[in-house]
Amino acid sequence: DAKTTQPPSMDCAEGRAANLPCNHSTISGNEYVYWYRQIHSQGPQYIIHGLKNNETNEMASLIITEDRKSSTLILPHATLRDTAVYYCIVRVRAGNQFYFGTGTSLTVIP
């Protein structure tokens, strides 16, 4: 199973882009990278996922390096409501388990 490494915490000014890094150097060829976030006291919420190509949706963009050993989640214009813990997960190939690490606690500052 590929493990992920994320910084424990980050700050971002409101209105600026938040760039959250994730290392997954042991990722296998067909394992996807998923991002979830958890706002205090709520269940985790899906944000985005990808395999090789960069992905964008209404919430965020996901940039995956060419060697797939790391990725960056980008929130283009962070708001106070984006304050949350962000989890980077590599989906286990066999089965359907998602294992959450410790994540990055993002604080958006007014």
Add this chain to the structure above:
Amino acid sequence: DAGVIQSPRHEVTEMGQEVTLRCKPISGHDYLFWYRQTMMRGLELLIYFNNNVPIDDSGMPEDRFSAKMPNASFSTLKIQPSEPRDSAVYFCASSLSLRQGTPGANVLTFGAGSRLTVL
């Protein structure tokens, strides 16, 4: 769709009592997961089901914990007897297994959680 529905939202009980947590997954989803979250250990996967069948229960901490899924729309997580160290937020999540690359494939949708306090 109302999403994943969990009950109760809060439960306070005394050590030794039986606790039953309930989950209604999103209609049509064929996977159901139970997670536990504590400050010390973060989010832990306890067990998951596929088409109502338990697939992997290796995360269940001990025999005091049991989970069932009698039908596609209902699952329970039972703790008997409960202990103070079981105090945590328990989340249920469901997903639909689609071929990877299909929009929405294998995306987990979580419920709001059940906060358990064992005194």
